[in-house]
Amino acid sequence: MITLEHVSKSYKKKQVLAPTSIEIQEGGAYGIVGPNGAGKSTLLKLIASLERPTKGTIYFQGNPYSSSVKEVRQSIGYIPQEIALYEELTVKEQLDFWSNISSKKIDDAFVQSMKETLRLDEVANKRVQNLSGGWKRKLNLCVGFIHNPSICLLDEPTAGIDLAAKEDILTWLKALHQQGKTLLYISHDRYELHTLSDQFIVLMNGQVVFHDDKEMFQHTKSQLLKSQTGSQELERIISYL
Numbered sequence: 001m002i003t004l005e006h007v008s009k010s011y012k013k014k015q016v017l018a019p020t021s022i023e024i025q026e027g028g029a030y031g032i033v034g035p036n037g038a039g040k041s042t043l044l045k046l047i048a049s050l051e052r053p054t055k056g057t058i059y060f061q062g063n064p065y066s067s068s069v070k071e072v073r074q075s076i077g078y079i080p081q082e083i084a085l086y087e088e089l090t091v092k093e094q095l096d097f098w099s100n101i102s103s104k105k106i107d108d109a110f111v112q113s114m115k116e117t118l119r120l121d122e123v124a125n126k127r128v129q130n131l132s133g134g135w136k137r138k139l140n141l142c143v144g145f146i147h148n149p150s151i152c153l154l155d156e157p158t159a160g161i162d163l164a165a166k167e168d169i170l171t172w173l174k175a176l177h178q179q180g181k182t183l184l185y186i187s188h189d190r191y192e193l194h195t196l197s198d199q200f201i202v203l204m205n206g207q208v209v210f211h212d213d214k215e216m217f218q219h220t221k222s223q224l225l226k227s228q229t230g231s232q233e234l235e236r237i238i239s240y241l
């Protein structure tokens, strides 16, 4: 459904993603892991069409992104690490605002089920500036997916939040996967990665060093460890996963 063909990314002269060719299957759940600075967010931003490849092409349903930008943007929901909300607005005002400016028709039943699972009605009249980190993250997620995307990209969606908020987010992401949506998310949390993913993408120094399903990862783990001896951090991640 999404194909990266020899996609690389450089900032100035520094290459942060080496030529990468991967296929993202419809309905798959991809956990993206790797040490800090490995290129995980860059990969996600390229797929989200927020960054352009320096070389190579990304295809959506067989068409290059350059000729299908509107379709790509309507099909993809991207949740960055940073919270991007209006602090002055209440939760309800925030959701109404983003619903009203959406270029895609809002599916009220979808938004309602998202609000229910994330319990946002409990804080509907609170201003964002008075919410805890967990509530902000849940609202950020709801806003980012308000247009009911079929491809859900998340950059560390549960980093640094309380357990209750984390469980609500995981429950919602599992529900999205069960609805047949495609998930790609970056995480450093083993439990989360094993609960949500059926595929792993492992990055190191801008190189995809593994990309296959979880079972294959377990089969090739020792081989992968032998071939990736340069980074203790990556060795730790592979062993721990």
Ligand SMILES: Nc1ncnc2c1ncn2[C@@H]1O[C@H](COP(=O)(O)OP(=O)(O)OP(=O)(O)O)[C@@H](O)[C@H]1O
Pocket (backbone or CB within 6 Å): 011, 016, 034, 035, 036, 037, 038, 039, 040, 041, 042, 043
């Ligand atoms: N806009 C940019 N301009 C210049 N360099 C950048 C830019 N964005 C990312 N980089 C560099 O690209 C490399 C990969 O960054 P990226 O954020 O993709 O890594 P990451 O694996 O997501 O790291 P982390 O786990 O710390 O979020 C880093 O060296 C980073 O400094």
